[in-house]
Amino acid sequence: xxxxxxxxxxxxxxxxxxxxxxxxxxxxxxxxxxxxxxxxxxxxxxxxxxxxxxxxxxxxxxxxxxxxxxxxxxxxxxxxxxxxxxxxxxxxxxxxxxxxxxxxxxxxxxxxxxxxxxxxxxxxxxxxxxxxxxxxxxxxxxxxxxxxxxxxxxxxxxxxxxxxxxxxxxxxxxxxxxxxxxxxxxxxxxxxxxxxxxxxxxxxxxxxxxxxxxxxxxxxxxxxxxxxxxxxxxxxxxxxxxxxxxxxxxxxxxxxxxxxxxxxxxxxxxxxxxxxxxxxxxxxxxxxxxxxxxxxxxxxxxxx
Amino acid sequence: xxxxxxxxxxxxxxxxxxxxxxxxxxxxxxxxxxxxxxxxxxxxxxxxxxxxxxxxxxxxxxxxxxxxxxxxxxxxxxxxxxxxxxxxxxxxxxxxxxxxxxxxxxxxxxxxxxxxxxxxxxxxxxxxxxxxxxxxxxxxxxxxxxxxxxxxxxxxxxxxxxxxxxxxxxxxxxxxxxxxxxxxxxxxxxxxxxxxxxxxxxxxxxxxxxxxxxxxxxxxxxxxxxxxxxxxxxxxxxxxxxxxxxx
Numbered sequence: 001x002x003x004x005x006x007x008x009x010x011x012x013x014x015x016x017x018x019x020x021x022x023x024x025x026x027x028x029x030x031x032x033x034x035x036x037x038x039x040x041x042x043x044x045x046x047x048x049x050x051x052x053x054x055x056x057x058x059x060x061x062x063x064x065x066x067x068x069x070x071x072x073x074x075x076x077x078x079x080x081x082x083x084x085x086x087x088x089x090x091x092x093x094x095x096x097x098x099x100x101x102x103x104x105x106x107x108x109x110x111x112x113x114x115x116x117x118x119x120x121x122x123x124x125x126x127x128x129x130x131x132x133x134x135x136x137x138x139x140x141x142x143x144x145x146x147x148x149x150x151x152x153x154x155x156x157x158x159x160x161x162x163x164x165x166x167x168x169x170x171x172x173x174x175x176x177x178x179x180x181x182x183x184x185x186x187x188x189x190x191x192x193x194x195x196x197x198x199x200x201x202x203x204x205x206x207x208x209x210x211x212x213x214x215x216x217x218x219x220x221x222x223x224x225x226x227x228x229x230x231x232x233x234x235x236x237x238x239x240x241x242x243x244x245x246x247x248x249x250x251x252x253x254x255x256x257x258x259x260x261x262x263x264x265x266x267x268x269x270x271x272x273x274x275x276x277x278x279x280x281x282x283x284x285x286x287x288x289x290x291x292x293x294x295x296x297x298x299x300x301x302x303x304x
Numbered sequence: 305x306x307x308x309x310x311x312x313x314x315x316x317x318x319x320x321x322x323x324x325x326x327x328x329x330x331x332x333x334x335x336x337x338x339x340x341x342x343x344x345x346x347x348x349x350x351x352x353x354x355x356x357x358x359x360x361x362x363x364x365x366x367x368x369x370x371x372x373x374x375x376x377x378x379x380x381x382x383x384x385x386x387x388x389x390x391x392x393x394x395x396x397x398x399x400x401x402x403x404x405x406x407x408x409x410x411x412x413x414x415x416x417x418x419x420x421x422x423x424x425x426x427x428x429x430x431x432x433x434x435x436x437x438x439x440x441x442x443x444x445x446x447x448x449x450x451x452x453x454x455x456x457x458x459x460x461x462x463x464x465x466x467x468x469x470x471x472x473x474x475x476x477x478x479x480x481x482x483x484x485x486x487x488x489x490x491x492x493x494x495x496x497x498x499x500x501x502x503x504x505x506x507x508x509x510x511x512x513x514x515x516x517x518x519x520x521x522x523x524x525x526x527x528x529x530x531x532x533x534x535x536x537x538x539x540x541x542x543x544x545x546x547x548x549x550x551x
Contacts, residue, residue: 218383219410
């Protein structure tokens with residue numbers, strides 16, 4: 001235990017004695033950890049945003065107004081059998097008009113237009129899909145020959161329109177962003193590993209007399225290596241604390257400004273619910289990057 | 305205490321530094337090893353401190369057979385042997401007391417033990433008043449005393465002094481030799497290497513002369529017998545000039 005404290009003390013002393021290099025290494029590590037955390041947050045927020053968008057989307061299948069209740073029931077049963085239906089609801093023409101008036105109560109001109117047209121809106125089946133990204137099964141049921149006669153010929157089912165493409169685009173963008181975030185994280189982990197490797201290598205060179213003396217007086221290998229590992233781990237510890245604090249503050253201040261585009265609400269609540277999980281994860285990553293780089297540098301340049 | 309039995313050391317580049325060297329040193333002996341540069345003195349010391357491993361033969365030090373020690377045991381071997389060098393090898397950014405304490409710290413000594421032992425050792429080497437000074441504030445002789453104090457703090461049975469007076473003026477050199485003799489009187493085996501003819505002759509102790517990796521002379525109360533000490537390293541000015549072959 002005493003030896004352990006001496007090793008920690010040696011690591012801190014090395015860190016301070018090497019202030020400029022230590023600062024540079026810590027800064028690179030901080031950038032890396034911020035990128036990791038941003039990538040993680042974005043992934044969470046994008047997932048939440050996509051879920052929000054797709055949850056709002058129902059497939060609307062507009063029906064011919066001559067459809068009988070029996071036909072509607074049969075059609076509903078067929079849709080359910082597709083396996084991708086979370087819930088469905090029949091909306092009668094009257095209900096459709098009521099809904100429309102309710103949605104547009106601030107826009108009297110639209111309501112007036114509907115009145116002028118004789119309050120005619122098609123009945124519909126509103127389907128909430130289990131997986132809105134894969135509507136093929138529902139689409140297949142709708143396009144069955146037997147069901148074609150039930151559809152309103154003037155209003156095609158809504159999934160075939162622009163909304164599906166928009167969803168696809170969002171999903172595509174989100175996946176791209178997640179992949180890019182992962183790639184950037186990996187690249188920066190590699191960069192900081194290389195920089196810390198170099199910092200420790202320099203430290204080994206500048207302290208070679210001291211290392212020789214340590215060997216001379218009978219220091220064990222780990223007593224000599226320990227301070228170098230702890231010094232590098234210290235870069236990770238400081239960087240993790242800075243990165244988590246910085247990311248949280250930026251997230252808090254920027255979330256309201258981008259709220260209409262991206263939903264950070266769940267991310268912030270995740271941050272607030274599990275601050276120590278996030279900090280712990282970053283600390284662990286920082287310490288691992290530091291320790292591994294340092295061990296690599298020593299295996300190459302510190303022959304004991 | 306120290307036994308070399310037909311020890312050979314061949315470096316990876318093919319150079320033979322020691323060839324079939326036999327050496328036996330009893331406990332509490334004071335032995336001086338002389339030899340021109342490249343004779344094998346440094347290799348002998350490196351084998352003792354396990355900085356190098358021998359190619360063949362047997363080395364037994366303090367009952368420990370060097371063939372049986374593993375890499376993990378090397379630090380323990382070094383803690384049993386104190387070494388001082390011509391260039392002192394002190395930590396420049398640590399005070400005198402800290403330099404001496406360092407040898408105890410690496411072996412896991414308790415702080416209380418360190419606080420008790422360091423002042424005692426500094427008193428022994430005559431530096432108790434300079435415990436809080438840095439090495440650069442000391443004279444060469446004083447630095448070497450710090451190095452000796454560090455080598456002795458763990459009470460090793462063997463002290464190796466590798467050209468300890470090489471960088472010192474005659475006055476300081478003698479003080480260091482007197483300190484080594486004092487340490488030897490306390491029961492520590494001392495192994496001294498030097499090029500200083502006057503010191504060797506005045507000591508009247510056992511002298512082992514090495515040449516080309518072999519012992520060519522081994523005399524009780526020996527004298528300096530090398531003809532041409534070309535490697536004086538400038539430190540023994542005035543003492544060892546004009547050395548003649550003796551015996």
